[in-house]
Amino acid sequence: MKPVALITGAGGLIGSYLVRAAATAATVASEWQVYGLSRRDLDLTDTQAVRRTFIALHPSLIIHCAAMSKTTQCRQDPALARRVNVEATARLAELARDIPFIFFSSDLVFDGKQGRYVETDPVSPINIYGETKVAVEQVVLANPRHTVIRTSLTAGRSPTGDRSFVEEMRRALEAGQPLTLFTDEYRCPIPASTTARALWELAPLNCPGLYHLAGAERLSRWEIGRLLAARWPELEAELRPGSVKDFQGGPRAADASLDCAKIQALLSFPLPRFSEWAVWFFRVFRGCIEQPSSLAPVSGERVGVRGPR
Numbered sequence: 001m002k003p004v005a006l007i008t009g010a011g012g013l014i015g016s017y018l019v020r021a022a023a024t025a026a027t028v029a030s031e032w033q034v035y036g037l038s039r040r041d042l043d044l045t046d047t048q049a050v051r052r053t054f055i056a057l058h059p060s061l062i063i064h065c066a067a068m069s070k071t072t073q074c075r076q077d078p079a080l081a082r083r084v085n086v087e088a089t090a091r092l093a094e095l096a097r098d099i100p101f102i103f104f105s106s107d108l109v110f111d112g113k114q115g116r117y118v119e120t121d122p123v124s125p126i127n128i129y130g131e132t133k134v135a136v137e138q139v140v141l142a143n144p145r146h147t148v149i150r151t152s153l154t155a156g157r158s159p160t161g162d163r164s165f166v167e168e169m170r171r172a173l174e175a176g177q178p179l180t181l182f183t184d185e186y187r188c189p190i191p192a193s194t195t196a197r198a199l200w201e202l203a204p205l206n207c208p209g210l211y212h213l214a215g216a217e218r219l220s221r222w223e224i225g226r227l228l229a230a231r232w233p234e235l236e237a238e239l240r241p242g243s244v245k246d247f248q249g250g251p252r253a254a255d256a257s258l259d260c261a262k263i264q265a266l267l268s269f270p271l272p273r274f275s276e277w278a279v280w281f282f283r284v285f286r287g288c289i290e291q292p293s294s295l296a297p298v299s300g301e302r303v304g305v306r307g308p309r
């Protein structure tokens with residue numbers, strides 16, 4: 001019998017790619033019996049239900065993608081952000097104390113004043129979201145079997161159609177909104193398919209610890225937006241260059257780019273440059289190779305998680 005891997009956040013962007021990658025016979029992931037859990041299957045703030053599910057499924061690996069993942073939502077409801085991002089994660093890590101546990105953190109543990117951050121750079125979050133990630137990273141890393149993956153802007157198609165920055169930008173442009181994009185805010189965008197491939201390669205290696213996982217190219221929001229808009233000529237995008245210094249909302253990390261040399265040394269493939277990946281992605285996207293129905297994650301409901309609740 002295959003060992004069981006639990007994926008939380010399976011209804012979200014990264015979790016859904018991890019679950020679908022497991023269904024591809026050629027991947028390392030196919031060596032696992034994968035259970036994808038969406039919020040509908042299991043609310044991670046429900047302590048008893050989480051415990052029952054853990055006991056019933058007896059996982060050998062947990063990849064924890066569920067989170068309050070938007071900085072604005074975290075700012076609007078910091079108490080809920082802490083319950084979901086810190087407390088629920090800490091409880092899950094405690095249940096998983098004797099097995100590998102992989103937790104997704106973020107480039108926003110940094111204030112963005114330096115850029116090209118390595119794993120040993122001191123953290124300096126400037127928003128609630130980043131603070132929750134920093135708080136729980138320490139809890140997770142206290143267990144030498146556990147892993148923290150700090151990732152960055154993730155591209156792809158989410159089951160709900162509204163989670164990735166590519167989807168957000170397309171929606172805004174479809175609505176005819178002009179977009180102001182910062183020429184001085186930098187990220188290293190990564191496709192969710194790459195994230196999933198990297199995670200499934202990392203999982204069996206037994207190399208716990210802290211890793212940065214992002215695309216190989218540092219791009220400004222303006223450059224990212226121009227790349228995407230060029231592939232959507234029919235939308236006649238109105239893009240305006242702006243500066244993060246003029247932003248009137250909450251604080252923003254200007255350069256949260258990540259150095260990923262540590263994880264790259266473990267992977268069998270090079271982390272992609274976003275500009276090159278985008279050419280390939282849009283061939284697939286526009287050719288509708290992936291129909292929305294095939295994007296639905298394999299939910300816990302379908303694989304019998306309801307039983308132990």
Ligand SMILES: NC(=O)c1ccc[n+]([C@@H]2O[C@H](COP(=O)([O-])OP(=O)(O)OC[C@H]3O[C@@H](n4cnc5c(N)ncnc54)[C@H](OP(=O)(O)O)[C@@H]3O)[C@@H](O)[C@H]2O)c1
Nearest residue numbers: 009011012013014039043044066067069104152153154163
């Ligand atoms: N995507 C990025 O650009 C990015 C960048 C840096 C770091 N990360 C981190 O990577 C991880 C995965 O991100 P993602 O982009 O896949 O996020 P996502 O698309 O927002 O998915 C997160 C999932 O968690 C679920 N969730 C929230 N609260 C829950 C709860 N109480 N119980 C069970 N499930 C709950 C959400 O359910 P609902 O849909 O019902 O809300 C959602 O499906 C997160 O930790 C995120 O912070 C992502």
